[in-house]
Amino acid sequence: MTKQHTKRDLPKKSENISDWYNRVVMLSELADYGPARGTMIFRPYGYRVWELMQAFMDRLIKEKGVDNAYFPMFIPMSLLEKEEEHVEGFSPELAVVTHGGGEELAEKLAVRPTSETIMYDSYSRWIQSWRDLPVLINQWNNVVRWEKRTYLFLRTSEFLWQEGHTAHATHDEAWDYVLWAMDMYKETYEKMYALPGIVGKKSASEKFPGALETLTFESLMPGGKALQSCTSHDLAQNFSVPFDITFLDREGEQQHVWQTSWGFSTRSMGGFILAHGDDQGLVIPPAVAPYQVVILQVHETDEVATVVNNLASELKTAGIRFTIDNREGESLGYKINKWELKGVPVRVEIGSKEATEGKLTAVRRDNGEKSTVAQDNAAVGINELLQTIQQNLYNRALQFQDDNTHVVDDYEEFRRVMDHERGFIRAMWCEDASCEASIKEETKATTRCLPLDAQEEDGKCVYCGKPARHRWYFALAY
Amino acid sequence: MTKQHTKRDLPKKSENISDWYNRVVMLSELADYGPARGTMIFRPYGYRVWELMQAFMDRLIKEKGVDNAYFPMFIPMSLLEKEEEHVEGFSPELAVVTHGGGEELAEKLAVRPTSETIMYDSYSRWIQSWRDLPVLINQWNNVVRWEKRTYLFLRTSEFLWQEGHTAHATHDEAWDYVLWAMDMYKETYEKMYALPGIVGKKSASEKFPGALETLTFESLMPGGKALQSCTSHDLAQNFSVPFDITFLDREGEQQHVWQTSWGFSTRSMGGFILAHGDDQGLVIPPAVAPYQVVILQVHETDEVATVVNNLASELKTAGIRFTIDNREGESLGYKINKWELKGVPVRVEIGSKEATEGKLTAVRRDNGEKSTVAQDNAAVGINELLQTIQQNLYNRALQFQDDNTHVVDDYEEFRRVMDHERGFIRAMWCEDASCEASIKEETKATTRCLPLDAQEEDGKCVYCGKPARHRWYFALAY
Numbered sequence: 024m025t026k027q028h029t030k031r032d033l034p035k036k037s038e039n040i041s042d043w044y045n046r047v048v049m050l051s052e053l054a055d056y057g058p059a060r061g062t063m064i065f066r067p068y069g070y071r072v073w074e075l076m077q078a079f080m081d082r083l084i085k086e087k088g089v090d091n092a093y094f095p096m097f098i099p100m101s102l103l104e105k106e107e108e109h110v111e112g113f114s115p116e117l118a119v120v121t122h123g124g125g126e127e128l129a130e131k132l133a134v135r136p137t138s139e140t141i142m143y144d145s146y147s148r149w150i151q152s153w154r155d156l157p158v159l160i161n162q163w164n165n166v167v168r169w170e171k172r173t174y175l176f177l178r179t180s181e182f183l184w185q186e187g188h189t190a191h192a193t194h195d196e197a198w199d200y201v202l203w204a205m206d207m208y209k210e211t212y213e214k215m216y217a218l219p220g221i222v223g224k225k226s227a228s229e230k231f232p233g234a235l236e237t238l239t240f241e242s243l244m245p246g247g248k249a250l251q252s253c254t255s256h257d258l259a260q261n262f263s264v265p266f267d268i269t270f271l272d273r274e275g276e277q278q279h280v281w282q283t284s285w286g287f288s289t290r291s292m293g294g295f296i297l298a299h300g301d302d303q304g305l306v307i308p309p310a311v312a313p314y315q316v317v318i319l320q321v322h323e324t325d326e327v328a329t330v331v332n333n334l335a336s337e338l339k340t341a342g343i344r345f346t347i348d349n350r351e352g353e354s355l356g357y358k359i360n361k362w363e364l365k366g367v368p369v370r371v372e373i374g375s376k377e378a379t380e381g382k383l384t385a386v387r388r389d390n391g392e393k394s395t396v397a398q399d400n401a402a403v404g405i406n407e408l409l410q411t412i413q414q415n416l417y418n419r420a421l422q423f424q425d426d427n428t429h430v431v432d433d434y435e436e437f438r439r440v441m442d443h444e445r446g447f448i449r450a451m452w453c454e455d456a457s458c459e460a461s462i463k464e465e466t467k468a469t470t471r472c473l474p475l476d477a478q479e480e481d482g483k484c485v486y487c488g489k490p491a492r493h494r495w496y497f498a499l500a501y
Numbered sequence: 502m503t504k505q506h507t508k509r510d511l512p513k514k515s516e517n518i519s520d521w522y523n524r525v526v527m528l529s530e531l532a533d534y535g536p537a538r539g540t541m542i543f544r545p546y547g548y549r550v551w552e553l554m555q556a557f558m559d560r561l562i563k564e565k566g567v568d569n570a571y572f573p574m575f576i577p578m579s580l581l582e583k584e585e586e587h588v589e590g591f592s593p594e595l596a597v598v599t600h601g602g603g604e605e606l607a608e609k610l611a612v613r614p615t616s617e618t619i620m621y622d623s624y625s626r627w628i629q630s631w632r633d634l635p636v637l638i639n640q641w642n643n644v645v646r647w648e649k650r651t652y653l654f655l656r657t658s659e660f661l662w663q664e665g666h667t668a669h670a671t672h673d674e675a676w677d678y679v680l681w682a683m684d685m686y687k688e689t690y691e692k693m694y695a696l697p698g699i700v701g702k703k704s705a706s707e708k709f710p711g712a713l714e715t716l717t718f719e720s721l722m723p724g725g726k727a728l729q730s731c732t733s734h735d736l737a738q739n740f741s742v743p744f745d746i747t748f749l750d751r752e753g754e755q756q757h758v759w760q761t762s763w764g765f766s767t768r769s770m771g772g773f774i775l776a777h778g779d780d781q782g783l784v785i786p787p788a789v790a791p792y793q794v795v796i797l798q799v800h801e802t803d804e805v806a807t808v809v810n811n812l813a814s815e816l817k818t819a820g821i822r823f824t825i826d827n828r829e830g831e832s833l834g835y836k837i838n839k840w841e842l843k844g845v846p847v848r849v850e851i852g853s854k855e856a857t858e859g860k861l862t863a864v865r866r867d868n869g870e871k872s873t874v875a876q877d878n879a880a881v882g883i884n885e886l887l888q889t890i891q892q893n894l895y896n897r898a899l900q901f902q903d904d905n906t907h908v909v910d911d912y913e914e915f916r917r918v919m920d921h922e923r924g925f926i927r928a929m930w931c932e933d934a935s936c937e938a939s940i941k942e943e944t945k946a947t948t949r950c951l952p953l954d955a956q957e958e959d960g961k962c963v964y965c966g967k968p969a970r971h972r973w974y975f976a977l978a979y
Contacts, residue, residue: 057573058580058622059610067568067638074569090545091552095535095659096643097596102536115603118575120612122597123658124647132537134598134612144536154828160545165574165643169602180601181573350632 033364035302040246044297048175051305051365053296061170061180065289068365071313073183073289076215077163079310080185080287083207089159089187094141096164097132102140105265109139112232116168118180134167139233139258139284142188143266150190150280153272157200158190158280176293177250177501184288190268190280197257197281202475204255204285205238211287216295217308217416218242219424221447221496223472225254228456231284235259241471241496243424244297247445249471249498252294255285293501298420299389305366306388308416309409316345316405317367319358321374330378334371334401341402343409363388368412369405371396389415430494434485437497441466447498451491453484462486462497471496511842513780518724522775526653529783529843531774539648539658543767546843549791551661551767554693555641557788558663558765561685567637567665572619574642575610580618583743587617590710594646596658612645617711617736617762620666621744628668628758630749635678636668636758654771655728655979662766668746668758675735675759680953682733682763683716689765694773695786695894696720697902699925699974701950703732706934709762713737719949719974721902722775725923727949727976730772733763771979776898777867783844784866786894787887794823794883795845797836799852808856812849812879819880821887841866846890847883849874867893908972912963915975919944925976929969931962940964940975949974 033050036043048054053069056062065073081091097120104110113136120132135141146158163185170180187204191197205222212218220242230237234256241249262268263279272278299306309315316338320331331347338345346367348358362370370386377383383396385405389412396404427446431437440448452458452470462485463469473495484491511528514521526532531547534540543551559569575598582588591614598610613619624636641663648658665682669675683700690696698720708715712734719727740746741757750756777784787793794816798809809825816823824845826836840848848864855861861874863883867890874882905924909915918926926946930936940963941947951973962969 055623055626057575058577058619059573059575059608062573062575064573064623065571067570070570071568073571090549092545092548093543093551093643093661095537095540095542097535097537097540097659099536117601117603118598118610119600120596121599123595124649125593125595130537132596141536145533145542148533154830171602181575183571352632 033302033304036245036300037302040297043300044293045175047300047304047364048296053292053305054175056173056175059180061173063173063175063179065183068313069292072292072307072311075311075313076211076291077185079215080207080211081163083210084161084185084187087159087203087207089161089189091162092160093162093164094138094145096135098135098138098141100131100133102144103133105140106233106262108261109233113137113168118167118169135164136166136168137284137286138162138164138166138186139188139262140266143262143268143282146190146280147266147268150268150270153192153270156190156192156270156280157196159187160189161185161187176296177290182289184286186284186286189283190263191282192270192272192278192280194259194281197259197283200283201236201238201255201257201285204283205240208240208253208255208285208287212240212242212291212294213417215308215310216291216298217310217413217420218294218298219417219421221472221474223474223477223496225472226454226456226459226470226495228459229470231256233258233261235261238475239472241498242294242298243427243447243498244294244501245423246297247427247499248501249447249496250290250294250297250501251471252291253285253287256283258282258284298423299416300366304364306416307366307368309368309413312344312366312368314344314346314367315409316343316369316371317362318345318347318371318373319355319362320347320349321355321372324375324378326378327373327375330373330383330398333398334373334383337400337402338405341406343402343405369408371405387412432482432485437462437468437485438466441468441499445499447471447496449494450485450497451480451482451493452495453487453489453491454493455484455487455489458484458486467499468497469500471498471500511780511782514723514778515780518775521778522771523653525778525782525842526774531770531783532653534651534653537658539651541651541653541657543661546791547770550770550785550789553789553791554689554769555663557693558685558689559641561688562639562663562665565637565681565685567639567667569640570638571640571642572616572623574613576613576616576619578609578611580622581611583618584711584740586739587711591615591646596645596647613642614644614646615762615764616640616642616644616664617666617740618744621740621746621760624668624758625744625746628746628748631670631751634668634670634748634758635674637665638667639663639665654774655768660767662764664762664764667761668741669760670748670750670756670758672737672759675737675761678761679714679716679733679735679763682761683718686718686731686733686763686765690718690720690769690772691895693786693788694769694776695788695891695898696772696776697895697899699950699952701952701955701974703950704932704934704937704948704973706937707948709734711736711739713739716953717950719976720772720776721905721925721976722772722979723901724775725905725977726979727925727974728768728772728775728979729949730768731763731765734761736760736762776901777894778844782842784894785844785846787846787891790822790844790846792822792824792845793887794821794847794849795840796823796825796849796851797833797840798825798827799833799850802853802856804856805851805853808851808861808876811876812851812861815878815880816883819884821880821883847886849883865890910960910963915940915946915963916944919946919977923977925949925974927972928963928975929958929960929971930973931965931967931969932971933962933965933967936962936964945977946975947978949976949978
């Protein structure tokens with residue numbers, strides 16, 4: 024893999040973010056293209072990021088009392104067709120299995136684009152009484168929504184995600200879970216990916232096919248486009264009616280359950296790559312970094328080797344993820360470039376000087392700052408550095424979001440911002456789908472969300488001038 | 502789900518193990534049938550067992566330096582066809598995607614039955630120099646091998662597994678990994694599922710399509726059939742030649758890599774269910790039990806509730822998995838039956854007597870023994886019980902295996918054993934595929950393996966009487 028590590032071929036992020044993105048993902052060995060169109064390979068370095076995020080989120084999910092399970096990925100077409108909006112929304116994106124075991128199938132099978140239909144078919148058999156509620160189930164799995172062209176992490180035919188599916192006796196209880204899921208996603212974004220964003224509800228035309236209401240988390244990326252990688256849906260009784268999911272309530276009345284579903288996908292990884300990386304390559308937030316520290320031995324002496332070994336054992340004890348790069352045939356400069364490209368948060372260089380003075384030289388990836396850490400209790404000093412970096416990355420991204428959020432009340436200004444600065448536009452909208460469609464056609468900007476804490480205002484729609492009550496977020500989208 | 506918990510419908514295991522198995526899996530809510538033929542649903546109670554096993558094995562895999570990754574599940578047919586034996590072996594079992602995104606595909610895609618071909622296509626691009634070796638990659642994923650009829654866990658079209666794929670500079674190093682994988686599987690079987698078994702190599706006709714050699718772990722089940730749920734393959738250079746996976750060695754010579762692959766699937770769950778269960782239902786080994794302890798409150802007094810709460814907090818601190826069953830509308834007797842059916846290792850009953858005397862009554866699921874545990878430091882006493890149960894289940898299964906392993910030197914005796922006692926037969930075999938095929942046709946028994954530590958003997962083939970050097974294991978197989 025030697026030749027892939029060089030930064031020569033990396034375009035400047037500021038000059039061509041799209042080229043930069045594709046190259047940095049490939050060169051850093053996060054991912055690669057799969058042989059079938061629209062597919063990608065999560066290489067070990069990239070998959071580890073997902074695993075670290077997954078461990079964090081899985082704990083939050085379990086603490087809420089939601090259990091993991093696994094449902095089949097093949098969904099008979101007849102099941103998929105039970106909820107009308109749902110099948111209409113997903114039909115154009117389906118991968119279809121027509122042959123199995125050498126024979127043509129009597130009923131074609133869709134590879135799941137999401138699992139509402141196959142899960143709710145079971146829920147209708149499993150749920151009988153109010154005592155069986157709530158049902159709280161999550162899956163970590165792979166889903167397929169057909170894409171002709173791969174945009175690594177951001178748009179792929181097959182992607183990885185979790186999908187939670189709950190059923191409740193009341194709408195209020197269901198809504199609490201819709202909100203809880205978004206809180207959990209926001210916490211994960213902030214604490215793991217060091218990314219802020221806006222939580223809000225989707226417009227009618229942008230919501231999930233089959234949902235009454237969809238909540239989203241929208242992050243603003245350099246280049247000024249918004250990224251959506253998780254949503255939480257209030258399904259109301261839209262599925263429980265066609266799937267006949269009923270329960271006897273405490274009064275002995277037959278009722279339909281109230282449902283939610285919520286998902287968070289590997290698209291989210293595109294977010295931290297785009298947001299934090301720079302012209303030197305990736306900058307991985309410490310919380311999801313496969314290696315939080317890389318140790319480079321500058322001189323080949325016994326004294327230096329001893330310091331390296333001591334540091335390694337101290338980091339191991341402290342639970343800090345690290346690697347020692349002693350690969351043959353590469354210069355120190357080459358290695359420094361390589362690990363900058365791969366975005367390791369802290370690089371520790373140890374040479375004769377450090378060995379003699381009882382110190383370590385630590386270099387931060389986020390801002391290039393060099394600092395000196397005492398060899399005694401080095402893990403404490405390095406841990407502090409890691410926390411500082413995580414916080415700094417979040418603060419920078421929040422500042423970027425603030426700097427690129429425009430309050431706009433005039434449509435000419437709206438067009439100008441979308442043509443030039445881009446970013447989030449906060450504008451009044453009358454909530455008429457035709458205005459939304461016209462804005463999209465003319466500026467490519469879509470409604471991203473209405474923040475949950477939005478205040479009512481007396482205003483006029485930025486497009487048609489008719490009365491409007493809320494200021495929505497608009498942006499170009501990935 | 503109330504009605505599914507009753508044991509009324511459970512046939513006796515000793516009378517009809519196949520019916521017992523299907524019913525106990527359904528009634529205990531480990532699993533359910535999926536809507537498409539050959540598919541199954543891993544319900545939360547069953548999936549949790551897999552998660553616990555997975556956490557244990559994933560740690561062993563990472564400790565060995567093997568990294569997790571994720572490759573696409575869609576394999577272009579042309580890739581699958583590169584290794585001749587491999588495609589011949591898997592073709593009859595493939596699920597094929599012919600349509601995607603509303604169009605017929607130019608090249609059909611197989612849903613992975615295993616990932617050798619798609620992974621090695623990448624390996625050929627990633628590996629260039631001896632410095633890139635070894636490559637050590639594992640995946641946890643879903644695979645499809647078409648089945649018309651579902652046998653829950655044991656035979657399903659889609660199943661879950663891990664598949665490890667390594668590439669090395671020498672055959673010796675590769676072979677070490679083939680052996681290491683089997684050791685890891687054996688450790689997992691013993692420590693998690695409380696199951697013994699025989700490690701050995703497969704005959705030429707039973708090995709993996711494309712492997713030079715296949716190692717297997719064979720467990721003997723009640724009813725006398727063998728279960729194979731994991732294998733480890735020495736692929737030699739059988740894939741690296743057609744896939745052109747080469748590296749420059751230290752001397753500057755171009756060489757083909759040596760490869761291994763090894764997998765362990767959800768079939769293994771059928772093993773612990775069959776081996777340990779009894780007429781009352783499941784008996785789940787403590788190491789993989791979703792709940793290691795169920796607490797039943799016998800009397801509804803404050804004193805009893807206090808004891809229950811104290812125990813709960815102590816168990817939580819000790820990391821013991823438990824549940825308190827306070828479901829309304831069920832009698833104590835009903836609950837006892839339910840948790841016996843679900844195979845929870847220890848049931849703790851707390852009533853007024855226990856509250857007064859400062860003791861707990863603990864009932865072991867594996868043998869029904871009641872014992873008394875002091876309320877002070879109850880977690881210590883319960884932990885000891887759990888360890889005793891785990892060991893007892895293993896010992897019982899080992900005894901069963903020993904009692905049902907028959908050394909046979911005469912073919913009439915071979916037939917008689919397979920017609921009546923069943924179990925393992927250890928018999929000399931000349932290693933000629935025609936004898937193996939005749940034995941299979943006449944008795945349904947197949948060669949299971951030749952133990953790795955088998956001694957050479959001077960003997961005669963149990964079928965043809967010609968000279969034979971080794972005593973192989975034979976059995977009927979799931």
